[in-house]
Amino acid sequence: MNFRRTVLAFVLSAAATVTIADTVSLQVEADKSGPKIDRHLFGQFAEHLGRGIYEGIWVGPDSSIPNTRGIRNDVAAALREIRVPNVRWPGGCFADEYHWRNGIGPADERPATLNPNWGGVIEPNTFGTHEFMDFVKQIGAEAYISVNVGSGTAQEAADWFEYMTTPQPTALAKVRAANGHPEPFGISFLGIGNENWGCGGSMTPDYYVSQLKIFARYTRNYNEKHPMKKIAVGPDGGDTSYTEAVMKAWKERTWAWDIDGISLHYYTVGGWPPKYAATGFGEREYATLLKETLRMEELIQTHGAIMDKYDPEKKIALVVDEWGAWLAPTPGSKEGFLEQQNSQRDALIAALNINTFARHADRVRMANIAQMVNVLQAMILTQQEKMLLTPTYHVFHMYVPFQDATFVPVAFDAGRYVHGDIELPRLDAIAAKGADGKLWLALVNVDPNRAVTLDIAAPAKRAKGRTLTAPRFDSVNTFDAPSVVSPKPIEARAKGGKIALQLAPHSVTVVALE
Numbered sequence: 146m147n148f149r150r151t152v153l154a155f156v157l158s159a160a161a162t163v164t165i166a167d168t169v170s171l172q173v174e175a176d177k178s179g180p181k182i183d184r185h186l187f188g189q190f191a192e193h194l195g196r197g198i199y200e201g202i203w204v205g206p207d208s209s210i211p212n213t214r215g216i217r218n219d220v221a222a223a224l225r226e227i228r229v230p231n232v233r234w235p236g237g238c239f240a241d242e243y244h245w246r247n248g249i250g251p252a253d254e255r256p257a258t259l260n261p262n263w264g265g266v267i268e269p270n271t272f273g274t275h276e277f278m279d280f281v282k283q284i285g286a287e288a289y290i291s292v293n294v295g296s297g298t299a300q301e302a303a304d305w306f307e308y309m310t311t312p313q314p315t316a317l318a319k320v321r322a323a324n325g326h327p328e329p330f331g332i333s334f335l336g337i338g339n340e341n342w343g344c345g346g347s348m349t350p351d352y353y354v355s356q357l358k359i360f361a362r363y364t365r366n367y368n369e370k371h372p373m374k375k376i377a378v379g380p381d382g383g384d385t386s387y388t389e390a391v392m393k394a395w396k397e398r399t400w401a402w403d404i405d406g407i408s409l410h411y412y413t414v415g416g417w418p419p420k421y422a423a424t425g426f427g428e429r430e431y432a433t434l435l436k437e438t439l440r441m442e443e444l445i446q447t448h449g450a451i452m453d454k455y456d457p458e459k460k461i462a463l464v465v466d467e468w469g470a471w472l473a474p475t476p477g478s479k480e481g482f483l484e485q486q487n488s489q490r491d492a493l494i495a496a497l498n499i500n501t502f503a504r505h506a507d508r509v510r511m512a513n514i515a516q517m518v519n520v521l522q523a524m525i526l527t528q529q530e531k532m533l534l535t536p537t538y539h540v541f542h543m544y545v546p547f548q549d550a551t552f553v554p555v556a557f558d559a560g561r562y563v564h565g566d567i568e569l570p571r572l573d574a575i576a577a578k579g580a581d582g583k584l585w586l587a588l589v590n591v592d593p594n595r596a597v598t599l600d601i602a603a604p605a606k607r608a609k610g611r612t613l614t615a616p617r618f619d620s621v622n623t624f625d626a627p628s629v630v631s632p633k634p635i636e637a638r639a640k641g642g643k644i645a646l647q648l649a650p651h652s653v654t655v656v657a658l659e
């Protein structure tokens with residue numbers, strides 16, 4: 146036997162195997178189409194928690210930080226860029242302790258109250274209803290307001306919505322006018338409580354349903370020019386008891402009440418209390434949290450099956466109004482402020498979840514990542530007058546063409562990424578026909594060690610867009626180095642009817658097929 150030839154053959158066959166494994170064919174079924182990917186899937190969540198509102202959004206009109214009526218100009222401008230469709234406010238757990246009357250009227254007359262959920266700090270109430278509505282207007286978003294079911298009354302919630310929405314000259318509307326807004330506000334979404342199975346009062350499913358019927362009846366939208374949807378509290382992760390109870394009640398509802406959606410909360414956390422580091426982690430932690438995040442698929446299927454049983458026409462939306470990575474807090478940050486850095490791993494977490502929502506766009510029609518600024522998986526971090534955009538922000542920016550796009554099926558072999566006993570699909574992809582008429586592809590290479598060459602079969606001459614890569618999967622942007630993780634242009638031209646596009650390890654890529 147010729148030893149050299151044998152070795153060479155082995156090397157060549159090994160190389161060939163690697164090459165084959167690293168090339169994936171992807172077929173865009175451009176002649177087929179699925180549901181609309183609702184732009185509200187890209188919603189945000191801003192709670193009175195830590196430095197999320199105060200410092201992150203609101204600095205007050207007298208601040209030396211450039212602002213418009215107290216709202217930071219830099220943050221508002223960055224949020225306009227990602228076309229935030231809606232903002233959920235004021236919580237979270239905070240919502241079930243919030244009393245809206247504390248947050249209206251002259252700022253210096255508003256009472257200081259407490260925020261027992263989040264660090265026990267003073268809530269100055271300087272950011273209230275009018276400031277929130279000004280904020281969403283400044284960033285071009287719609288309002289999603291959660292009312293206090295846990296410690297408030299149906300009367301208080303009803304009054305708040307009369308105050309905000311009636312065009313008639315009621316006593317509450319006159320107070321609104323005296324506070325600077327004679328025209329009624331337009332509220333797009335009403336959340337009836339928050340996690341009433343937990344921080345919102347530990348209610349049994351049946352008890353919550355009895356509250357839901359009352360609040361859904363009396364919390365009215367009086368602004369006929371601006372329709373509003375009502376969203377009930379739904380499941381906590383995999384627990385199906387609220388899903389069953391709320392959907393059954395909805396199926397048996399009378400004329401006196403109705404809802405348009407139920408909410409699902411699921412965090413990528415890897416066990417409570419959150420212990421996974423936001424920076425300086427290894428491949429095991431990388432793979433573990435990506436696996437955790439992919440549980441979203443199973444949860445949507447589980448709750449979706451129950452919803453299908455009561456609502457086969459899919460009238461009720463599954464609203465994932467809290468999702469994202471919940472990691473160990475930044476060392477030195479205040480307890481209860483839920484501050485964490487945001488790495489390239491978070492970018493993949495964001496993209497994998499958005500892709501999952503898009504694949505279920507017929508049922509999942511709204512979602513809100515937690516949270517917008519300085520809290521959990523944030524878009525933006527601030528430090529006094531400084532601001533940085535996180536890897537997650539860049540994903541939301543790159544995915545803008547998917548807002549209100551029409552889902553287009555893709556066929557590909559996802560392959561496997563294996564680390565120890567953890568096994569994940571190596572590639573994830575979705576396609577959609579954008580409102581701009583273009584065909585868009587969003588691609589995630591989960592493998593942190595190997596690039597993938599995608600052989601795209603599609604009616605196009607080239608793929609052109611942006612890719613988000615990073616030196617390491619735990620790379621972050623800091624105030625001193627804010628562009629370590631930022632999108633770069635990517636382009637590939639068709640040859641022989643195929644477009645070969647290189648996807649870097651642990652990357653997110655969005656391209657138009659032109």
Ligand code: AHR
Nearest residue numbers: 236237238239339340515
């Ligand atoms: O997003 C932080 C908290 O997580 C919210 O206040 C609560 O609803 C959830 O448990």
